[in-house]
Amino acid sequence: MNNTNIVSAAQTKFGALTGVTLREIFSEAVDKATIHAGIPKKDIQAAFIGSFIPEMLVHQGHTAPLLLDFAGLKGIPATRHEDACASGATALRAAIMAIESGLYDTVLVAGVEKMTSVSTSKVTEALAAAADDQFESSIGLTFPGVFAIAAVAHMQKYGTTEEDMALVAVKAHKNAATNPLAQFQKEITLEKAMTPRYVAWPLKLFDCSPISDGAAALVLTSNEKAKKYTDLPVKITGTGQASASMNLCDRSDLTSFSASVDASRQAYKMAGLKPKDMDFAVVHDCFTIAEIIASEDIGFFKPGEGAKAVRDGITALDGDKPINPMGGLKAVGHPVGATGVKQAVVIYRELIGDAGPNQVANHDTALMHNFGGTGATCVVNIMRRADL
C-alpha cells in the first residue's frame, strides 16, 4: 500500500456544543478540512462518514446524504459507516481502500456525533446498543462495567493499581490543558483523579471519557494529486482491521483485546515496521484502563508493563513513547463517530509539526488505534511523513 496521503485534517471543538445541530457541526469540520485548507469542494469525488447512532441521539437516519448536502457536497457518493466507537476509523479504512483501488483520487473522510441534546440516561441507553443486548446488557452490564471487568483481571494478573489508572487521567488532562479544541482544558491532581466516585468499581468518574459533541474531517488523495494541495502530505503506509466476540464471556483473556493485537499485526506487517519504529501513538482511551491495555496490545510494552510505562513517564508528552499527546478521548472528549477521524487529525498535526505546545519531539512515524464497543472491532493505521 503506497498511494494514500492525508493532505488536510481538521476537527471542531469537542464538548457540549449548544445551539448547533448535527449537520452544522459536520459542516464546520468539512469546511475547515477543505476550503479553509485551500482544497476546493469540487475536487472531492466521494465521502466516507463515521457516525454511531444518530437515530437514537438526534432521531435521524440516512445521515450521509443529508450531511453532505448541507456541507455543499451534494451529488457525490456518500456512505455512512457504523462500527460503534470505531465508526470513524472504519470510514477512514474504506476511504483508504477506495484510493488504493484506483477508483478515486481525492475523497473526504468525516466523523460526527451529537450526544448532548438528549438526557444522560438516553445516551447510556444508546451506547449500550453497542454491546450484546440479549446476553450482557440484559443483566445490567454497562460499558464502564465491561472495562471495569478488564481492569479487575489486569490488576489480578499484573498488579496494576487504581492509582496507575488515575495517572492516565492525570496525563490526559495535562496534555489537553494546552489543546484549545479539548472538552476539558484543565489539569487535575492525582488526588482528584482518585476521588472515589465509582461508576463501575474499580473505575471512577475520572477513569471515564465524557459525553461529547463534535466532528472531524480529513481529505485523502493519491500520490499524483497530493503535491497539488500541500508540500507536506502524510502517507498511510499500513492498515489493519479485526473483529472479536462482542461478549466478554466469550474471550479467553480479559487482559488484552484480541482485535487490537490482530489489527496491529496486520498494520505493522503492511508497513514493514515494528513497534520500536513508532515515535508515538494515539490510542482509544475510552477508559483509563483501555489506554494501558492498548499500549500493550499495539506492542509498545510487554503484556503487564503498560502501567509501569505510565508511572515512569514513558507515555508522557516528553517521554520516549508519547501516547495521546493532545489529551485522548478522556480529556478531549468522545463524540463517538468523530473519534476515529479525530485520532488521524491528531497524528497528521503531530507528524507535520503543527501541534504547538503539544508537539512531540520525534514525529516521523506514528500509529493510531481506534476500537469499537467492547473491543469487538479494531482498526490500526500506521502513518509516516511523506518527505521521509
Add this chain to the structure above:
Amino acid sequence: MSEKPTIEAYLKNIEEGHFKAYKCVDCGMIIAPPSGSCYGCGSSNMKWAEVSGKGKLVSFTVIHVAPDQFAEEAPYYVAIVELAEGTRVSARLLGFDPLKPEQVRLGINLKLDYEKGKSGATYLAFKPA
C-alpha cells in the same frame, strides 16, 4: 431436550430458573451463551445440554451507575464465570456486599443461582459454593 435450541428458548429457560447450555452435536463442546457456530469445530449442529451448575469466578465489577431499568438495583455485581464444563457466561454475582468488593477473590468456587430483579426479569446469577 431433543428440539433444536433457540435463543428465545435459552432466555426463557433462565426466566423459568432452569438454565441449559448448547452442546455441539459434532464435537461435544458446551456453549453458552448461544452461538450459531461451535467455537471448537465450526459446526452449526446444536442440541441442549444440562450443566452441573458449578463454576469459578474469572472477573467482576460492581455497577454503581446503571441504566434506568436497573437503577433501583444498583450497586450490583456483574461477573464473568467459567462453568465446570469449560464455557464462560456473564451473570449477576450474589452473596457479597457491593460496597466491599475488595473482599471478593478471583478463582473462588461458585454455584448456579438466579436473581429476580426489581424490573421483573430473572437474571442468570451465581453465588459462593
